[in-house]
Amino acid sequence: MDQMAFYALDEHQKKLMLEVALGNKGKSVSVFAGMCGEIYVFDQGENTFPRYVCAKTPKHLQQVPIEEINSRFVNELKNQLSYNHQMFVHWAFDFTEVLGSPVALFRYWGGDLEKVIRNSELSSVTEKLSIMVYVCSGLIHCYKNGLVAHQDLKPANIFLRDVKSEFRDLPDLDIYKLALIADFGLANAFLNSSVFGGSRPYMAPEQWSESELSPKTDVFALGVILHELMSGGFHPVGIKLSDYWPQPVEGNSKKWTRPDAWKQWAETVNIKFEGATPIEPMVQSLIHKMLSIDAADRPSIEEVKVTLLNIVKSKSQESFTQLEFLVNYFENKTSTKPLKERWPYLSERWGKFQEKFEKRI
Incomplete structure (x- = not known):
């Protein structure tokens, strides 16, 4: 009680x-x-x-x-x-x-990618691409540690940490909004509880058909997110997403509140490159590949990361060098020790917490 x-x-x-x-x-x-x-x-x-x-x-x-x-x-x-x-x-x-x-x-952390997209807080292509590179790095780490599919990647589940507000004298580059992947409530849910769903605008075709999921299921969601981020909030289906989903603004169609509309789009993946901000050809090409209907035709998360870095390099050698350095540095700093060894206090707290609430399950 x-x-x-x-x-x-x-x-x-x-x-x-x-x-x-x-x-x-x-x-x-x-x-x-x-x-x-x-x-x-x-x-x-x-x-x-x-x-x-x-x-x-x-x-x-x-x-x-x-x-x-x-x-x-x-x-x-x-x-x-x-x-x-x-x-x-x-x-x-x-x-x-x-x-x-x-x-x-x-x-x-004070903000997330959904808020940034909705308020048009990012203008630099390099800054947008660097955020996606950080997301790829985080996902690669998760896949190495047991994640098969996050299943619910969306801008609201990607937090942003502005390290420029924390550290002084950083180089004047647009790569210092670090992304953090959050909300693992549906992670591997298709394996653990036969739940294939996620957030409808980001669901891959195999989620709708309840087929085998994989890291490439998340690549599809990232393709949608990349399109939103680069276009000023437009979904590849051709609508400004926040104006129609999860609830339409007054006067807009309710079509996109229905699951069948999103399922139909995922089965055909007709991409409309329109929005407040034009998407350049190299990014368009990557989005096309990430949104392939057949998961086998999508690039791996490692390939997405490399492609994003190469696009940054084509924009600014200095930004690329610093971005690559930061990603490599933090990846190499990642601990491989079990929680009990790397964080004894948290391990003890978690053990008691888990025991208490699992007794009631």
Whole structure:
């Protein structure tokens, strides 16, 4: 019954209880909800680094038992722990509970790719391409550590860390918005629970047909994201996505709220290169390959990364050199040790957290 108490609270009460329970994390200054979780952002004060952290709790879903909700939440965190400790993968730094509800604590990065695309905050082609290079690096790391398919790659699940705001005297280059892959709630779900879905605009043909998934399923989603990023928010289907999905703005067609419309597009993949910003030919060619209907015809994630780097090189040798250096540096810094050895505190916290909530599953 204690677990029900947290879900029964109103928003103000939840924030208050989290502030009290987490104590030294400061004041909750904002909250936003995803598909399966609620994120509470805490301000630890201007003299604290990092200033902002966030607490993630599972979202209460009607007609789904709380034990099942917690099971999904724990599974997502388990996946994330398998892939963490790489610069381009979002990670949790602590686990706890509030009134019986599981809570995971993360660094708050201040923005994500969806927000950046929606607000047209990026103008440099090099900056956009560098973000995609970082995403590729993070995914390559995840695949080496057990990920078969993320299944839910989309701009909202790619956080951005602006290191120019953290470090002084960096070279004047547009490559310092680092990407971090997040939300592993559907990672390998087709294997673990026969769930093939994801977010409809980014789903590959094999997800719709419930065929075998692979890293190339994620390459398809990245092709859609690359098109959005380079065109100013336009999906390859030819619409400005935020104007039609998940809910259309007033006066727009509701067609794209229906799954059959997205399934039909994925079966034909008719790409329309239009948008607020023209997409140059080299990037168009890459998008075409990434959005191939047959997964076998898509490039590997390693090939996508190399192609993106080569396009950056054609734009700026200096940006390419620094970008390649950063990616290689962080890839080489990635620990191969098990969590228990590289982060004993977190391993112990996770063990207790997992044991407590798995007993209720």
